């Protein structure tokens with residue numbers, strides 16, 4: 001292990017260890033940089049800064065555990081017992097920085113075959129073989145998170161003129177991301193059957209306010225939903241991307 005990597009690992013171990021202490025006295029900390037929030041964003045930032053600043057990078061997390069919205073929850077008091085993912089767990093094909101980080105840290109990335117068997121119970125996912133997990137009352141009690149996903153069929157493939165600079169020939173889909181108008185990302189199909197069908201899938205933020213907003217629009221009818229979809233995509237591609245996409249009409 002290189003010195004830099006050892007230093008970063010030590011930092012991570014230190015914050016992980018500290019995260020388990022409650023009420024630790026931080027009054028004698030010396031920090032050149034303070035990172036507020038131990039979600040994946042803060043952790044990665046601190047991890048990179050530690051290359052040059054070592055233990056003078058301080059990470060502050062208000063909760064007892066690190067991870068933010070990336071987190072699994074225990075189903076009992078046994079730390080070795082089953083855990084259920086209650087937050088992020090998927091990596092998109094285009095998230096190169098995450099793949100690179102996993103490789104750098106020696107973390108194995110699991111590919112879930114499309115044919116199996118993620119079970120979905122009240123908002124939580126597990127592999128269907130995890131009978132032990134599914135049997136737990138706590139698992140059954142998990143409350144789901146409301147999200148909105150809209151699949152659209154288009155008369156013309158207006159998105160064909162957009163070039164993804166990172167696309168490779170084995171990509172099945174590419175995603176364009178934004179935070180405008182409750183749109184999270186749109187998936188542009190590259191797989192032949194989906195591309196031929198002119199189908200896109202837009203995934204909208206899991207922010208409850210946005211989910212409720214989409215629900216209210218759905219009650220108003222398809223035209224309201226389509227108008228809002230168009231607004232989000234125009235923000236992404238026309239206003240921010242500077243593109244002229246005349247076919248962008250749901």
Ligand SMILES: Cc1cc2nc3c(=O)[nH]c(=O)nc-3n(C[C@H](O)[C@H](O)[C@H](O)COP(=O)(O)OP(=O)(O)OC[C@H]3O[C@@H](n4cnc5c(N)ncnc54)[C@H](O)[C@@H]3O)c2cc1C
Pocket residue numbers: 036037038039040041042060061062063066067068069070086087088089090091092145206
């Ligand atoms: C149910 C769910 C599923 C998701 N699935 C995926 C997925 O599969 N793939 C994917 O890529 N993304 C997914 N996401 C999104 C992903 O989880 C987030 O984009 C990502 O975790 C955000 O990281 P972050 O560090 O920016 O923020 P957060 O994870 O929100 O972290 C912020 C941290 O700051 C701490 N904090 C806040 N205020 C203070 C303060 N004043 N002092 C100290 N600490 C503070 C918080 O406690 C928290 O730990 C999902 C999100 C949810 C909710």
